[in-house]
Amino acid sequence: MDINQIDLSAGLLKALYGKNLIMDEAREPAAQNAPSSLKEEPITAPAELLAAQPAPPVAQVPGPWESNNIQFxxxxxxxxxxxxxxxxxxxxxxxxxxxxxxxxxxxxxxxxxxxxxxxxxxxxxxxxxxxxxxxxxxxxxxxxxxxxxxxxxxxxxxxxxxxxxxxxxxxxxxxxxxxxxxxxxxxxxxxxxxxxxxx
Known part of the structure; x- marks a missing residue:
């Protein structure tokens, strides 16, 4: 089974992702009314860390005669x-x-x-x-x-x-x-x- 084809139930998703790393627009008003100890703050990486990250390499797609992976x-x-x-x-x-x-x-x-x-x-x-x-x-x-x-x-x-x-x-x-x-x-x-x- 391909990892992209796994179906997760709503309960399992909630258990896995109970806390958000970044708040979305729809949740902000509710978060503003919550006590300060319960407010979620977005987690962001420092700008210098983001700038230091190299761009991921672009995968080269081999032509039909360039692949070393033999199909059988x-x-x-x-x-x-x-x-x-x-x-x-x-x-x-x-x-x-x-x-x-x-x-x-x-x-x-x-x-x-x-x-x-x-x-x-x-x-x-x-x-x-x-x-x-x-x-x-x-x-x-x-x-x-x-x-x-x-x-x-x-x-x-x-x-x-x-x-x-x-x-x-x-x-x-x-x-x-x-x-x-x-x-x-x-x-x-x-x-x-x-x-x-x-x-």
Whole structure:
């Protein structure tokens, strides 16, 4: 829940803010009629203190290719990053997502265990990826997903570099089909995943 969406009851507000720091116009007449011991006085900071305060910095909004915060689908619970390339989708096409979930289930993973990163919608470098997500396994679907100084490895050949297990595969839409070619690619992917994950 966002802190700006908390609803406070009138009683709780009164308990929290029973004494005002600054009087408003509507309360002044009542305050003037009150005994001097009960009159509220506004609290103000000395002028020299206010003048010494620097202006708060203006937040810079990064452009779509400047942010180092990688946007991903999933929770990355088991530190597996999956790179995909979908220019017209926020993360991944629905049919390919369903197919990917079946692959993950066969590997005894869930959607929460991985971070699905659409490299068509954001620039992702290997340094940013390792800093933010600390992947132990990195699966790259499709050649465009390899942009951003990722190692160029042969398809379906699990490779370990700097403690990260890499696997490259053709795009999910090429694997997600009933044709003989798609079945062959799925089999190669499964063999690569079994080797990489030691299944």
């Amino acid at each position: 689908l999933g929770k990355n619970n088991r530190h597996m990053a999956i790179l995909v390339y979908y220019p017209s989708e926020a993360h991944i096409a629905d049919a390919d997502y369903s197919f990917l979930l079946k692959i993950l289930e066969a590997c005894q993973f869930t959607a929460a265990d991985v971070a699905i990163i659409n490299t068509a919608r954001q620039q992702v470098s290997l340094e940013d990826l390792t800093r933010q997500l600390a992947p132990q396994h990195l699966v790259m679907f499709g050649t465009p997903a390899l942009e951003g100084n990722f190692p160029q490895i042969p398809a379906f050949s699990p490779t370990v570099l700097d403690g990260i297990h890499y696997l490259h595969s053709p795009a999910l839409h090429e694997l997600n089909g009933a044709s003989e070619g798609a079945r062959g690619l799925k089999k190669q992917l499964w063999e690569g995943l079994k080797q990489m994950l030691k299944l």
